[in-house]
Amino acid sequence: MRDNLAVRWWTPVSLRAVASFGWISLMIALFMCAVSWMRGDDAGLTTALMVVIANSVIVFILPEDVPARPVPEKFALFLVSGASMTVLSLSYIIHRSDSSVGLTLVDYWTAAPSMLVGAAAVIAASRSSRWFMGKASTEEALNGLARSRKHSGAIIQTAKQIVLIHLGIFAILPPLWTVMLSLSPGNSLSMDFSISTATLEHYEKMWGSERFWGWFWNSIIVSVATTIFGLTIAFPAAYGFSRYRFYGRKIGLFMFLIVQMFPGALILVPYFIVMKGLGLLNTYAGLVVAYSVTALPLCVWLMKGFFDTIPRELEEAARVDGCSQMQIFSRIIFPLSLPAVAVTCLFSFLAAWNEYLLALTFLSDTDRYTLPVGLASMVSSAQAGDSYWGDFAAASILISIPVVLLFITFQRYLVDGMVAGAVKG
Amino acid sequence: MRGQTAGITAAALLALLLLSSSTAQAAPTPVTEMSIDGDVDLNNRVRYAFQTVPESVKYDIYYSDESFNNLSEIVPTASSVAGFPDAWIFVSEDQADDPSIQETLKFFRCWWSTTIIPETLATDFQIEEGWSEPTFSTGMPVIPPDATSVVCDLPGIVRGQQVYVATVAIDEDGSSVTEGLEVLSAITTAESERPPDPDMTRVYIAIGVIVGGLCLTALVLYFLSPSRRERSGYLFVLPAILLLATLTFYPVGYGIYLSFTDESAENYGEGEFIGLDNYELLFSDERDYDGDGDPGFWRTFTFTLIWTFGCVIMHMLLGVLFAMLLESGIIGKVAWRTILLIPWAVPGYISVIMWRGMLNRFGWVNGILTSDIDYLGLDSWAKFSVIFVNIWMGFSFMTMTTSGALAGIPRDMYEAANIDGVGRYHRFRHLTLPQLMPALVPLSLLGMIWTFNLFHVIFLMTGGGPDRFYGEPGVTDILVTFVYDIAFIDGEYGLGAAWSVIIFLMLIVFSTAYLVVTKAGEVDG
Numbered sequence: 001m002r003d004n005l006a007v008r009w010w011t012p013v014s015l016r017a018v019a020s021f022g023w024i025s026l027m028i029a030l031f032m033c034a035v036s037w038m039r040g041d042d043a044g045l046t047t048a049l050m051v052v053i054a055n056s057v058i059v060f061i062l063p064e065d066v067p068a069r070p071v072p073e074k075f076a077l078f079l080v081s082g083a084s085m086t087v088l089s090l091s092y093i094i095h096r097s098d099s100s101v102g103l104t105l106v107d108y109w110t111a112a113p114s115m116l117v118g119a120a121a122v123i124a125a126s127r128s129s130r131w132f133m134g135k136a137s138t139e140e141a142l143n144g145l146a147r148s149r150k151h152s153g154a155i156i157q158t159a160k161q162i163v164l165i166h167l168g169i170f171a172i173l174p175p176l177w178t179v180m181l182s183l184s185p186g187n188s189l190s191m192d193f194s195i196s197t198a199t200l201e202h203y204e205k206m207w208g209s210e211r212f213w214g215w216f217w218n219s220i221i222v223s224v225a226t227t228i229f230g231l232t233i234a235f236p237a238a239y240g241f242s243r244y245r246f247y248g249r250k251i252g253l254f255m256f257l258i259v260q261m262f263p264g265a266l267i268l269v270p271y272f273i274v275m276k277g278l279g280l281l282n283t284y285a286g287l288v289v290a291y292s293v294t295a296l297p298l299c300v301w302l303m304k305g306f307f308d309t310i311p312r313e314l315e316e317a318a319r320v321d322g323c324s325q326m327q328i329f330s331r332i333i334f335p336l337s338l339p340a341v342a343v344t345c346l347f348s349f350l351a352a353w354n355e356y357l358l359a360l361t362f363l364s365d366t367d368r369y370t371l372p373v374g375l376a377s378m379v380s381s382a383q384a385g386d387s388y389w390g391d392f393a394a395a396s397i398l399i400s401i402p403v404v405l406l407f408i409t410f411q412r413y414l415v416d417g418m419v420a421g422a423v424k425g
Numbered sequence: 426m427r428g429q430t431a432g433i434t435a436a437a438l439l440a441l442l443l444l445s446s447s448t449a450q451a452a453p454t455p456v457t458e459m460s461i462d463g464d465v466d467l468n469n470r471v472r473y474a475f476q477t478v479p480e481s482v483k484y485d486i487y488y489s490d491e492s493f494n495n496l497s498e499i500v501p502t503a504s505s506v507a508g509f510p511d512a513w514i515f516v517s518e519d520q521a522d523d524p525s526i527q528e529t530l531k532f533f534r535c536w537w538s539t540t541i542i543p544e545t546l547a548t549d550f551q552i553e554e555g556w557s558e559p560t561f562s563t564g565m566p567v568i569p570p571d572a573t574s575v576v577c578d579l580p581g582i583v584r585g586q587q588v589y590v591a592t593v594a595i596d597e598d599g600s601s602v603t604e605g606l607e608v609l610s611a612i613t614t615a616e617s618e619r620p621p622d623p624d625m626t627r628v629y630i631a632i633g634v635i636v637g638g639l640c641l642t643a644l645v646l647y648f649l650s651p652s653r654r655e656r657s658g659y660l661f662v663l664p665a666i667l668l669l670a671t672l673t674f675y676p677v678g679y680g681i682y683l684s685f686t687d688e689s690a691e692n693y694g695e696g697e698f699i700g701l702d703n704y705e706l707l708f709s710d711e712r713d714y715d716g717d718g719d720p721g722f723w724r725t726f727t728f729t730l731i732w733t734f735g736c737v738i739m740h741m742l743l744g745v746l747f748a749m750l751l752e753s754g755i756i757g758k759v760a761w762r763t764i765l766l767i768p769w770a771v772p773g774y775i776s777v778i779m780w781r782g783m784l785n786r787f788g789w790v791n792g793i794l795t796s797d798i799d800y801l802g803l804d805s806w807a808k809f810s811v812i813f814v815n816i817w818m819g820f821s822f823m824t825m826t827t828s829g830a831l832a833g834i835p836r837d838m839y840e841a842a843n844i845d846g847v848g849r850y851h852r853f854r855h856l857t858l859p860q861l862m863p864a865l866v867p868l869s870l871l872g873m874i875w876t877f878n879l880f881h882v883i884f885l886m887t888g889g890g891p892d893r894f895y896g897e898p899g900v901t902d903i904l905v906t907f908v909y910d911i912a913f914i915d916g917e918y919g920l921g922a923a924w925s926v927i928i929f930l931m932l933i934v935f936s937t938a939y940l941v942v943t944k945a946g947e948v949d950g
Contacts, residue, residue, distance in 0.1 A: 237665035269922050270676035274628055274676055278628070296668060356885075408766060
């Protein structure tokens with residue numbers, strides 16, 4: 001019984017490994033097709049498509065368990081596809097090396113996986129010929145199962161790590177490009193980065209630039225003021241909604257929920273007119289008020305949710321002991337809700353720090369620009385793109401580092417807060 | 426989007442000021458007569474005119490931050506490239522549009538005539554007889570040799586900064602005359618030299634009424650309240666309610682009112698009630714500039730839907746996929762998580778501009794792939810690019826939230842499924858997915874609301890371009906970015922408000938779905 005089971009469920013671990021890695025090479029081969037198409041390289045595209053076909057055969061053809069009857073055709077297909085994958089990707093490389101631009105990193109990267117997986121498929125299949133033919137003995141099956149158990153974890157882990165490396169590169173490529181751009185000499189887009197010519201000139205320029213620091217301080221002033229002002233309004237409101245059951249409470253709470261759904265564009269035009277009428281264009285106050293209102297609903301909901309978890313009995317006990325309302329606030333509620341207050345502050349601050357549309361609409365004076373509007377104006381050229389790209393990159397890196405660190409440190413809270421219905425930053 | 430430049434440096438209101446015009450005239454004079462005048466268009470354009478010179482084949486127009494007497498003294502403005510003209514006009518008998526260049530590049534408006542330059546450029550002179558629009562080659566105008574006057578709206582001038590402009594006529598040998606340049610300066614500012622601000626008493630009264638009314642209501646409720654204890658709640662929530670009412674609900678209401686008026690930057694504060702005219706205008710041929718039977722609404726609407734659903738569906742797919750990978754017992758989970766967090770953590774506007782640089786025709790993507798594709802300049806590629814970039818920006822947030830939800834699924838369910846020999850697909854379909862759904866459905870609806878309203882990605886990437894035709898939405902314009910153009914570049918507040926109301930009505934669908942699904946409307950008791 002045990003022996004039969006072993007025979008039935010056994011697949012050679014090498015074949016499984018080929019199938020696992022085959023998925024990755026298939027994805028990369030598809031990318032190879034896309035790249036060839038984008039280059040307008042028809043011959044390359046044909047080769048790449050054939051690699052995809054051969055690769056799909058390997059991925060999709062493997063029988064899950066031992067064949068009930070000999071499957072020489074699958075065995076043959078495995079060998080042929082594997083061999084053709086290797087040959088085709090090799091010919092792709094040769095074809096590309098003949099092209100006018102020569103071989104690039106992308107060519108190696110797209111061709112190498114298919115080459116390796118193809119070769120591995122040939123080797124694995126030829127070593128598993130007995131399995132394909134249904135001739136494997138019980139002893140072989142038991143050994144194979146043992147090997148499977150021993151190695152499959154590592155194989156899957158490796159495959160996953162390879163996928164993650166690609167994902168990580170995808171995630172990090174634009175920031176990496178910005179870092180390289182900021183270190184390259186010249187202010188143009190067509191950078192030619194190398195370690196030997198790397199320069200800190202853009203960083204020095206931005207660090208010493210009055211304009212940059214002006215924008216920076218504008219952003220700091222607006223963001224800090226927004227945080228403080230927003231909190232002063234939202235804190236009591238959240239407390240009121242959490243602690244008191246007054247008539248109209250539900251309507252009020254619902255109002256705070258639906259305003260988050262209002263489109264910014266709907267408010268923008270009247271906002272602009274009202275702000276203009278009140279003389280608040282081009283002022284910090286206008287932005288602070290606008291940002292505070294935008295962040296208000298989220299702040300109120302976040303803090304109300306937290307206050308709900310603080311037992312009422314604490315306050316009642318304090319009141320019995322003769323604490324005034326102010327003392328209850330400062331001695332009990334505030335210290336207890338400090339984490340929620342911190343998260344709320346972080347939200348208001350980041351929302352104001354990263355906001356672009358309102359700042360763009362309200363500010364027309366370059367000296368009043370906040371960082372988003374200011375930085376965007378540095379590369380606002382309609383020309384071929386030769387604006388201040390190097391300087392922009394350096395400034396972006398300087399600004400992003402603290403923000404990214406904040407995100408990494410507080411990611412849990414930020415994710416939870418966003419899910420709670422934040423405005424996307 | 427009206428023009429790439431127009432969108433990039435947006436202007437709310439603009440006035441032009443003729444500051445100086447040096448008149449150093451030395452032979453040979455390149456361009457004899459010029460004028461510069463203002464209050465043209467409600468963006469960062471300067472209307473500029475000059476008299477042509479016989480035998481010229483091209484006119485180069487230069488901007489400079491400083492006044493200059495010859496071309497070597499030019500201080501390039503933020504949008505200029507040193508040594509290159511900022512705009513140019515060809516002179517040619519061949520009056521055919523360049524077929525290889527799309528209409529979309531015609532952000533540079535221009536008119537020519539065989540008459541003289543009009544007294545003032547601020548009027549609608551070009552509707553008068555004798556004025557024609559040029560054809561275009563490589564995005565720049567082509568005028569016939571018999572044109573004597575040229576008027577153009579110069580793009581890409583930063584508002585609030587003085588700019589000096591000069592035209593150089595270039596003859597057949599390619600040589601230009603730089604001596605005796607007539608340099609005119611213009612300044613585009615937001616408020617100076619505008620008519621005095623209109624009477625805002627209406628706004629003050631409205632705000633006063635709202636504040637007073639709410640305070641009074643609160644007072645009445647306070648004293649009518651049956652419970653002495655609970656009534657203090659009113660005092661706590663009143664400031665927040667006041668702020669919300671005056672700065673969110675009132676503007677929304679005002680916006681709805683505006684959509685029924687003909688308010689614009691010109692008759693600002695004095696708009697008259699015109700009923701549903703704005704809504705009709707949205708769909709009328711009057712604004713159908715390219716004559717394809719659609720003033721742009723349906724085209725924009727379709728792309729908005731493609732954009733919204735494309736982005737959200739991809740965010741969901743990638744988010745779930747990557748989260749499952751992250752939660753499947755990989756080595757170095759914390760490190761990978763941190764790396765995957767980066768696209769979300771980098772400030773959005775910086776990411777967008779980074780991608781804009783990378784996708785530039787001379788940028789990194791073409792460099793790495795050794796391809797030559799103008800990702801942001803070709804219709805389909807531009808659409809693909811904006812969606813792709815937004816997917817890059819949004820997938821990591823979805824991964825984070827989904828991996829949080831996945832971590833909450835009890836392990837023993839999977840163990841039980843394993844023992845029962847449930848396959849991978851069925852394990853996902855019947856175990857993981859149902860557990861994730863309560864988190865995914867509200868998130869995807871919220872994601873749709875966000876993406877539908879997402880302004881800065883498209884605005885900073887393509888500015889809505891590639892442009893189709895002056896006055897029509899660009900190829901990648903979504904509803905919210907086009908509203909911005911109408912309101913702040915055309916200055917048509919009423920029409921912009923009408924678009925906004927339409928957007929609002931559409932959003933109500935998403936929002937209602939969200940409220941129903943999450944039961945968020947049923948606030949706790």
